[in-house]
Amino acid sequence: MSHIEIVAGGTRARKDTLHVSALADFGYNIINDEGIFELSNPLLAELLGDKRTLFVISPTVYEIYGQAISQYMEKHLPAQQYLLTVTPSTEVNKTMDSVLGICAQAKAFNLDRDGCFVAIGGGIIMDMVGFAASMYRRGTKFIKIATTLVGQVDVSVGVKTGVNFMQSKNMLGTYYPAYATINDRLFLHTLPARELRCGLAEVIKMGLVCDANIFEQIEDYYLKHPKGSIKHMDYSIFVAAMLRMIEELQPNLLELELERLVDFGHTFSMRFETHTDHRLLHGEAVAIDMALSCALSYLKGHMSKEDSERAIRLIQHSDLPIYDAECCHVDSMQASVEEVRLHRNAVNLVLPTDIGEGIFIKEPEELPVELLQQAIDIVKLIDAEGKTEARQAELDMA
Amino acid sequence: MSVTFIFDKNQLLNNGLLHIPSFFKGEHLYAIQDELLQMLDDKSKMIPREGSEHFFQKYQSTSYCFVNQHVHYPTLKALESNVLIESILNSIFPEGYQLQQSLVQHNKAGEGQAIPWHQDVHFEKVAPSKMFNFLLYPFDTTMESGALHFVLGSHKQGRLPTGNPHDPLSGEQAIAPKAGDLIIGDCRLFHKVNHNYSNQDRVSVNMRFHSSEVKPEDTQIGVYRNGQVNYAG
Numbered sequence: 201m202s203h204i205e206i207v208a209g210g211t212r213a214r215k216d217t218l219h220v221s222a223l224a225d226f227g228y229n230i231i232n233d234e235g236i237f238e239l240s241n242p243l244l245a246e247l248l249g250d251k252r253t254l255f256v257i258s259p260t261v262y263e264i265y266g267q268a269i270s271q272y273m274e275k276h277l278p279a280q281q282y283l284l285t286v287t288p289s290t291e292v293n294k295t296m297d298s299v300l301g302i303c304a305q306a307k308a309f310n311l312d313r314d315g316c317f318v319a320i321g322g323g324i325i326m327d328m329v330g331f332a333a334s335m336y337r338r339g340t341k342f343i344k345i346a347t348t349l350v351g352q353v354d355v356s357v358g359v360k361t362g363v364n365f366m367q368s369k370n371m372l373g374t375y376y377p378a379y380a381t382i383n384d385r386l387f388l389h390t391l392p393a394r395e396l397r398c399g400l401a402e403v404i405k406m407g408l409v410c411d412a413n414i415f416e417q418i419e420d421y422y423l424k425h426p427k428g429s430i431k432h433m434d435y436s437i438f439v440a441a442m443l444r445m446i447e448e449l450q451p452n453l454l455e456l457e458l459e460r461l462v463d464f465g466h467t468f469s470m471r472f473e474t475h476t477d478h479r480l481l482h483g484e485a486v487a488i489d490m491a492l493s494c495a496l497s498y499l500k501g502h503m504s505k506e507d508s509e510r511a512i513r514l515i516q517h518s519d520l521p522i523y524d525a526e527c528c529h530v531d532s533m534q535a536s537v538e539e540v541r542l543h544r545n546a547v548n549l550v551l552p553t554d555i556g557e558g559i560f561i562k563e564p565e566e567l568p569v570e571l572l573q574q575a576i577d578i579v580k581l582i583d584a585e586g587k588t589e590a591r592q593a594e595l596d597m598a
Numbered sequence: 599m600s601v602t603f604i605f606d607k608n609q610l611l612n613n614g615l616l617h618i619p620s621f622f623k624g625e626h627l628y629a630i631q632d633e634l635l636q637m638l639d640d641k642s643k644m645i646p647r648e649g650s651e652h653f654f655q656k657y658q659s660t661s662y663c664f665v666n667q668h669v670h671y672p673t674l675k676a677l678e679s680n681v682l683i684e685s686i687l688n689s690i691f692p693e694g695y696q697l698q699q700s701l702v703q704h705n706k707a708g709e710g711q712a713i714p715w716h717q718d719v720h721f722e723k724v725a726p727s728k729m730f731n732f733l734l735y736p737f738d739t740t741m742e743s744g745a746l747h748f749v750l751g752s753h754k755q756g757r758l759p760t761g762n763p764h765d766p767l768s769g770e771q772a773i774a775p776k777a778g779d780l781i782i783g784d785c786r787l788f789h790k791v792n793h794n795y796s797n798q799d800r801v802s803v804n805m806r807f808h809s810s811e812v813k814p815e816d817t818q819i820g821v822y823r824n825g826q827v828n829y830a831g
Contacts, residue, residue, distance in 0.1 A: 256604070259621070259622075259682060260623065260626075262601060263626065270600075283602060284602065285603070286601055286604065286682055287604040288619065288620055292619040292620055292776075293618075298604075301606060302604060305602065392624055
């Protein structure tokens with residue numbers, strides 16, 4: 201199991217300059233397993249060995265799995281070797297203060313340089329604990345155990361950590377790989393429908409711009425099970441999304457290259473989240489952003505009308521929002537474009553072309569006000585049609 | 599099974615107040631909301647208002663109160679032994695603690711009800727950091743519907759300044775908690791709730807805990823700007 205290791209390099213003196221070269225191995229494993237807190241499962245215990253360990257768990261996960269986690273740890277580790285802690289895990293709590301609180305707890309527990317943080321929860325917990333681990337004693341091992349679908353398909357596979365700062369999402373953070381990541385599909389069984397939908401938004405994202413097969417499998421599932429639950433979808437769809445995500449991330453783990461297909465759905469959404477005080481969850485904001493982007497792609501001639509509508513309708517069919525009156529206006533979209541242009545050195549708005557492929561829009565001038573308004577009008581119309589159809593279906597059933 | 603809840607104890611002890619957003623959420627929060635609505639609908643559980651006219655008039659404290667009624671509702675009852683709240687209590691009261699009472703306060707939409715500046719305990723009877731309100735907000739509040747007003751650090755100052763019940767205090771701040779937020783406040787802190795003239799009800803759940811070093815009989819006197827009240831009658 202690797203963490204960050206210097207695997208090659210050297211030093212050289214030339215005139216007044218000392219040059220240092222160090223090649224780091226940044227590799228990490230993502231382990232998909234089942235029943236990781238079953239007493240007979242040795243995986244986590246073996247990963248921890250004799251490391252002093254601070255567990256940081258989200259309140260909801262602790263409520264549901266606290267007893268199982270406690271019993272597992274009691275069986276496998278001496279009591280003085282680990283501490284179970286809980287910290288709130290919403291976007292509002294995703295702050296530097298919370299990260300410092302985690303660090304303070306680690307210090308109080310005498311977590312040493314060879315110790316380990318274990319984050320158990322959704323993406324927010326993993327981002328916060330990862331950030332704490334990357335700073336604590338200038339870098340301490342941490343293990344991610346993702347309990348949400350967003351966490352499993354999105355956050356757990358990458359190396360980004362961070363917290364929100366001054367109304368900007370993930371403004372402060374680091375690139376820091378986990379010592380290991382463990383995904384247990386059984387956690388999805390207790391996940392609320394809204395959280396599952398948010399995770400599915402990230403899976404649809406990968407299907408729309410990276411892998412048409414993922415998109416088609418979801419489409420096929422809903423064709424066969426129109427009212428089907430996400431938790432009954434074949435987990436291999438989610439694993440495929442993880443794989444595509446890793447393939448996209450791996451050559452660019454430190455995001456030096458700012459053209460990233462995985463940023464699809466993440467241009468307007470950040471503002472949608474923060475400027476609604478997180479009324480919209482991350483996946484919901486991403487869903488609206490994706491719908492608007494599909495409409496924009498059609499309007500710019502990059503995507504056929506049929507594919508654009510097909511994509512928006514799949515998002516809609518998943519019970520994800522495609523339109524929100526508070527967010528969907530040109531001022532907000534233009535402000536988002538300006539914000540990301542500063543962040544990415546160009547707009548780099550990802551638009552799907554065919555299902556499974558995407559392109560980048562680089563300049564703000566390519567997104568004039570009239571075009572943004574037309575895109576809003578399209579999703580608003582489809583949203584209204586969808587609600588009318590749903591009402592009609594309810595009446596028919598009644 | 600033991601667990602530690604991570605919170606900023608120093609901030610709580612120094613400021614006398616700590617806001618933890620989204621302490622409760624999801625299904626747990628919905629269950630709390632459901633039970634509270636049942637309680638508010640059951641007038642038999644409310645403290646009778648007859649005979650309290652003098653109190654309402656003098657102190658201008660007019661909310662509907664439900665005292666120690668959690669016992670009738672399983673989710674609310676369980677709050678008193680919630681493992682995360684216990685973790686916080688164990689940290690701030692290493693000597694041990696006791697629940698003094700639970701209290702649900704309801705300021706109905708548009709009725710203009712309010713709770714004026716007060717301290718929940720007498721400053722000469724209970725020292726700072728020896729008695730805390732755990733205030734849970736089951737529904738969103740707004741600045742208009744019943745924000746919590748307070749003066750940070752005032753729990754170390756002694757008596758609430760005398761004056762008219764609702765007159766402003768130097769250094770006062772306000773916060774409008776969202777559904778699921780928890781606010782922990784020192785019972786000596788100067789705090790109030792403004793008149794609710796909005797179209798939105800304001801509900802808070804308060805669990806009041808004191809150190810085991812504090813005598814229960816010393817926890818009964820509340821201090822207002824224009825007097826003090828023995829809540830025990």
